[in-house]
Amino acid sequence: MMGRGDGPGAGAAGGPTRHVPVLLEEVCTALDAKQGGTYVDGTFGAGGYTRAILDADPRNSVIGIDRDPDAIAGGAGLVAWAKQRLTLVHGRFGQLDDIARAEGHESIDGVVLDIGVSSMQLDEVERxxxxxxxxxxxxxxxxxxxxxxxxxxxxxxxxxxxxxxxxxxxxxxxxxxxxxxxxxxxxxxxxxxxxxxxxxxxxxxxxxxxxxxxxxxxxxxxxxNDELGELVRALHAAERILRPGGRLVVVTFHSLEDRIVKQFFAVRTGRSPSGSRHLPGLVAPKPTFETITRGPVTPGEEEIARNPRARSAKLRGGLRTETPAQEPLSALTMLAELPRTAEKRGGRR
Incomplete structure (x- = not known):
């Protein structure tokens, strides 16, 4: 089973972590987290990325989101340590823009998404x-x-x-x-x-x-868990809430997730047109992102040896431009759905 990292690492406020996030240094670098700002960790989990962001600059604050109530409850120690720099919200990262606005932020400086099941969930048999x-x-x-x-x-x-x-x-x-x-x-x-x-x-x-x-x-x-649909919604939500110069960083663990993220950035950075080449009068929209990673960033041999679950991880990122957010990409929604799903809604027996 593919998870979001594992290992015996320490460092979480309130006690040792049960989860070591993959590509931690690379995520913080891609987010440019040493500049100070407000960030959304859309997959809070055990708080590994959140803690690193908070450590990167004392001016940083984080809105941590997780759909798993156990993760939110487990983050109480980190909330206490952060002294009002961390807000935890039980919710879905596909609604991260609405969540950020509900917390008083009309725009934010960065979003990190670590897609898939967490190591904690994998390791707890009762889940x-x-x-x-x-x-x-x-x-x-x-x-x-x-x-x-x-x-x-x-x-x-x-x-x-x-x-x-x-x-x-x-x-x-x-x-x-x-x-x-x-x-x-x-x-x-x-x-x-x-x-x-x-x-x-x-x-x-x-x-x-x-x-x-x-x-x-x-x-x-x-x-x-409608994981692929949630990922598609999260990418568009990040586009809507990021300020110009804000950064979106996504870590995926299998080809289905990576294909969606890769196509999103290809279209939104202008490398792949969203319109049809058969319509010569069509004007492609200006890019809403600039690329900050040349191809996917992957773990090194040392990290894979330390954490075998990291072996399939890929990081992609983009820098938000001043172009207003565009309409959601229907092609991504199609990638997230099963073929003929609509025809089968009543087909269970």
């Missing part, structure tokens, strides 16, 4: 994100709404296959979906072990390869 151990088949970041068990037990075979193939990039998606539908006629899926064992019986693990259930679990998690 149901991981196939290691046996926990409830849950995967809900907010601890509310339909769970992974609901999806596995109620979605149609076609919808499950699309989730595993498009969100999990699992080549044997249809076979797995077919087996799930057959198995749930006999017994309801309730635990991560039930699902992991079923997948392992269908997909052979390659020597030194990932667990056979990795991609299936990834697809379910993304679907349960």
């Amino acid at each position: 149901g994100f991981s196939f290691r151990g046996s926990g409830p088949l849950d995967m809900r970041m907010e601890r509310a709404g339909p769970s992974a068990a609901d999806l596995v037990n109620e979605a149609s075979e076609a919808e499950l296959a699309d989730i595993f193939y498009h969100y999990g990039e699992e080549r044997r998606a249809r076979a797995v979906a077919r087996a799930i539908v057959e198995a749930r006629r006999r017994e309801t899926f309730e635990t991560t072990k039930q699902l992991a064992d079923l997948v392992a019986s269908l997909i052979r693990q390659e020597p030194s390869g990932i667990h056979p259930a990795t991609r299936v679990f990834q697809g379910l998690r993304i679907a349960v």
Whole structure:
């Protein structure tokens, strides 16, 4: 399972951290956090990026957002240490512009997003994100709404296959979906072990390869939490709230996320036109961002050795221009959705 970093590092106010954020130095450099300003950490987690931003300059303040209530509760010590420089908000980073305005900021200096599931969530068996151990088949970041068990037990075979193939990039998606539908006629899926064992019986693990259930679990998690849709909304929200000269920095962990971020910056920096080349009279809008990273920034060998979960991380960033925010990119929304999703809304059985 791909997470947002792990390790025994220390440094969080109120006690040692349970989570070491990936590309920490590179994130702070891309944010230009030593200049003083107000920042949004849209994926607060254990507060690793937030603490580094606050440490970078005593004038810095942070609005930390997390949809996981456990993360917000766990940040109490850091809030006390920060002495009014940190505000924590339970919410979704797709609404980060509304959240910043509600906290009294019409514009901000930087946004950092660390996409995906956190190491804390992966390591807590009772959250149901991981196939290691046996926990409830849950995967809900907010601890509310339909769970992974609901999806596995109620979605149609076609919808499950699309989730595993498009969100999990699992080549044997249809076979797995077919087996799930057959198995749930006999017994309801309730635990991560039930699902992991079923997948392992269908997909052979390659020597030194990932667990056979990795991609299936990834697809379910993304679907349960609408992670790609939330990422698309967050990119546009950051564009709306960043001041000219403000910076957006995004760390992703798999190709689906990175594809969305890469395309967003390609269009918004003018490297890829948002209009059609078949309409000669169309005038492309001025760029809303300038590139601050040449291609993705990736972890070095030392960081990967220290934190194996960092191996797939990619950082991309942009500098906000004075051009007003543009309409959301429909192409990104399409990347975040399953094929024919609208046709299947009532298709569960």
